[in-house]
Amino acid sequence: IFAAVEMAPRDPILGLNEAFNADTRATKVNLGVGVYFDDNGKIPLLAAVKAAEEARLKAAPPRGYQPIEGPAAYNNAVQNLLFGKDSALLANGQVVTVEALGGTGALKIGADYLKRLNPAAKVYISDPSWENHRALFESAGFVVDNYAYYDGATRGVNFDGMKASLKAMAPGSIVVLHACCHNPTGADLSDAQWAEVVELCQAGGLVPFLDMAYQGFAEGIDADAVAVRAFSASGLQFFASSSFSKNFSLYGERVGALSIVTANKDEAARVLSQVKRVIRTNYSNPPIHGGALVAAVLSSPELRAMWEEELAGMRDRIRAMRTGLVDAIKAAGVTQDFSFVVKQRGMFSYTGLSAAQVEQLKSDFGIYAVSTGRICLAALNTKNIGYVADAIAKVL
Ligand code: PLP
Numbered sequence: 497i498f499a500a501v502e503m504a505p506r507d508p509i510l511g512l513n514e515a516f517n518a519d520t521r522a523t524k525v526n527l528g529v530g531v532y533f534d535d536n537g538k539i540p541l542l543a544a545v546k547a548a549e550e551a552r553l554k555a556a557p558p559r560g561y562q563p564i565e566g567p568a569a570y571n572n573a574v575q576n577l578l579f580g581k582d583s584a585l586l587a588n589g590q591v592v593t594v595e596a597l598g599g600t601g602a603l604k605i606g607a608d609y610l611k612r613l614n615p616a617a618k619v620y621i622s623d624p625s626w627e628n629h630r631a632l633f634e635s636a637g638f639v640v641d642n643y644a645y646y647d648g649a650t651r652g653v654n655f656d657g658m659k660a661s662l663k664a665m666a667p668g669s670i671v672v673l674h675a676c677c678h679n680p681t682g683a684d685l686s687d688a689q690w691a692e693v694v695e696l697c698q699a700g701g702l703v704p705f706l707d708m709a710y711q712g713f714a715e716g717i718d719a720d721a722v723a724v725r726a727f728s729a730s731g732l733q734f735f736a737s738s739s740f741s742k743n744f745s746l747y748g749e750r751v752g753a754l755s756i757v758t759a760n761k762d763e764a765a766r767v768l769s770q771v772k773r774v775i776r777t778n779y780s781n782p783p784i785h786g787g788a789l790v791a792a793v794l795s796s797p798e799l800r801a802m803w804e805e806e807l808a809g810m811r812d813r814i815r816a817m818r819t820g821l822v823d824a825i826k827a828a829g830v831t832q833d834f835s836f837v838v839k840q841r842g843m844f845s846y847t848g849l850s851a852a853q854v855e856q857l858k859s860d861f862g863i864y865a866v867s868t869g870r871i872c873l874a875a876l877n878t879k880n881i882g883y884v885a886d887a888i889a890k891v892l
């Protein structure tokens with residue numbers, strides 16, 4: 497039965513990890529995958545998470561099945577983070593939130609549910625976008641197309657192009673939007689531009705799907721939710737996926753959530769019943785551990801304050817690496833202006849390096865980046881930043 501099976505292509509980003517791990521050079525640096533490393537090059541275990549975990553171990557709770565949609569304590573905590581604790585939508589019971597296996601799992605549940613709801617709809621993702629967006633929605637059975645987003649000339653958002661794309665979409669089209677810290681470009685919309693996007697989605701009868709994978713990595717928890725809050729205020733119905741992989745440093749625990757804003761409480765109950773069906777036929781109910789840690793941190797004032805401080809620490813360190821890289825590239829004698837790196841937000845930068853230059857970084861220096869020129873700033877540290885800047889200067 498397997499004789500004719502072909503080799504599937506590797507994930508372009510996760511595939512880089514395999515190549516990196518096989519590299520024996522001591523000076524190697526992995527700027528490929530979007531993971532936050534501390535200044536010692538390690539994935540941190542946040543102190544707030546550790547404290548929650550220790551308390552849990554001590555309590556030694558039993559391991560029964562969870563509700564299909566995950567525990568209420570977790571889902572409520574997610575809602576407060578996303579919509580704000582004073583949200584009218586939450587008070588009205590209009591929002592359905594279900595725990596999911598990371599942000600990816602949330603997107604997949606959302607995609608599968610949307611396919612049942614509106615099978616003929618077309619899905620639009622930004623040009624460019626996270627590689628997995630297209631694959632996820634195509635695997636749910638949708639035709640996926642791009643909307644204009646990045647402008648290589650200004651290294652910012654081609655907002656006129658984006659608006660034109662939105663205006664051209666058929667009513668009912670699903671628009672996947674990066675809520676903050678755009679992956680892969682680092683170029684985000686301004687608050688005023690979000691307001692315009694909300695208006696266009698409303699005028700065009702579009703179905704927004706906000707992907708929130710980096711809340712807290714740009715400006716702060718509430719500031720980074722500006723898009724969610726703008727859509728919430730509009731009266732539109734929309735989807736939002738959350739990931740706690742980055743902001744809780746819980747990558748492998750697979751903690752995320754899907755939220756769906758409906759028109760009223762009655763609708764919410766009906767939508768929840770259908771989403772539960774999608775989950776039940778997929779993995780039945782979510783695992784306990786990661787979600788319990790997030791819920792414990794978010795519901796304890798002490799642990800939450802601790803987490804916010806640690807999150808701010810990650811955010812500030814990435815910013816320092818942005819400035820440091822620009823300075824070091826300049827110090828290495830490069831005349832080309834790299835100051836755009838400081839303006840980009842989140843973990844990533846579209847550096848403008850060509851595929852050939854990225855290849856040379858790998859072969860000559862053991863520095864791994866995505867072939868599109870995307871680098872992860874959160875993999876830089878005070879020890880490797882000079883080496884990386886010198887290498888970039890050399891390939892330029
Ligand atoms: N969406 C975007 C834009 C991402 O960059 C990522 C990256 O991890 C995800 C979703 C998936 O998150 P998770 O690792 O929680 O599945």
Ligand code: TYF
Binds near residue numbers: 507628
């Ligand atoms: O873009 C990134 O690097 C992260 C991590 O299939 C990631 O979002 C990459 C690819 C993938 C899953 C996660």
